[in-house]
Amino acid sequence: MKIIIIIALLCLFSITLNAQEENITGEEILRKIDENEYYNTIEYTGQMIIHIDDQIRTKKLMSQAKSEGHKALVEFTNPEDYGIKYLLIDDELWIYFPIEEEVVKISGHMLKEGMMGSDFSYEDALESSKISEKYNVEIEAQDTIQNHPCWVLVLNAKVKDVPYYSRKLWVDKEHFITWKEEMYAKSGKLLKEMNVLEIKQFDDRYFPVKSEMINKLRRNSKTVFIMDDIVFDVDLPDDIFSLRSLQH
Numbered sequence: 001m002k003i004i005i006i007i008a009l010l011c012l013f014s015i016t017l018n019a020q021e022e023n024i025t026g027e028e029i030l031r032k033i034d035e036n037e038y039y040n041t042i043e044y045t046g047q048m049i050i051h052i053d054d055q056i057r058t059k060k061l062m063s064q065a066k067s068e069g070h071k072a073l074v075e076f077t078n079p080e081d082y083g084i085k086y087l088l089i090d091d092e093l094w095i096y097f098p099i100e101e102e103v104v105k106i107s108g109h110m111l112k113e114g115m116m117g118s119d120f121s122y123e124d125a126l127e128s129s130k131i132s133e134k135y136n137v138e139i140e141a142q143d144t145i146q147n148h149p150c151w152v153l154v155l156n157a158k159v160k161d162v163p164y165y166s167r168k169l170w171v172d173k174e175h176f177i178t179w180k181e182e183m184y185a186k187s188g189k190l191l192k193e194m195n196v197l198e199i200k201q202f203d204d205r206y207f208p209v210k211s212e213m214i215n216k217l218r219r220n221s222k223t224v225f226i227m228d229d230i231v232f233d234v235d236l237p238d239d240i241f242s243l244r245s246l247q248h
């Protein structure tokens with residue numbers, strides 16, 4: 001009798017979970033993605049491994065970012081790029097070149113160019129806005145990625161200042177991680193594909209720490225981005241994110 005009751009309870013639990021999955025909306029899924037991946041501040045070291053044809057280049061970096069004011073500072077530490085810094089404040093981006101001791105502002109269409117020759121554009125690498133604030137969403141289907149059951153979401157821009165007009169996301173039903181993403185132009189042309197290769201748990205948060213970006217407009221090209229030594233909600237004074245500190 002006990003076994004029958006346990007089986008019945010397990011069946012009821014499974015039915016309840018399935019019902020919850022069926023009732024969830026695209027907007028709720030986006031909010032959960034934001035809750036999981038969004039941060040007040042973050043600090044980490046990282047690598048961009050750029051594959052072009054048979055050539056591989058590795059860029060090493062340190063990064064600090066703050067969601068309030070949409071601020072980020074990235075400094076490259078590999079020998080050939082040592083001391084090059086990127087500063088993002090709101091939607092404005094500056095690059096500091098230590099050899100020339102020169103600061104250059106990047107704006108407009110230049111933000112879509114590859115950061116340090118990678119497949120990540122400046123917009124991709126420095127984006128920190130909540131995705132739910134900029135896109136309308138619909139649940140298109142269900143699928144499985146890397147043995148993870150996923151919702152397939154279709155996003156269309158509801159504001160003008162977005163890097164991609166539409167996006168397609170494969171979102172993990174359990175951890176609300178985006179395992180795969182396709183980015184499209186307004187014409188419907190596929191521009192890029194991003195795949196998450198590894199995630200880690202930080203307290204109650206699941207966060208992608210290794211991903212690859214494939215630029216569909218470049219032949220035989222992809223960039224693997226790895227994040228190490230991640231610390232969330234670290235104290236970052238505002239004066240870190242200033243043109244004055246950029247040159248020191």
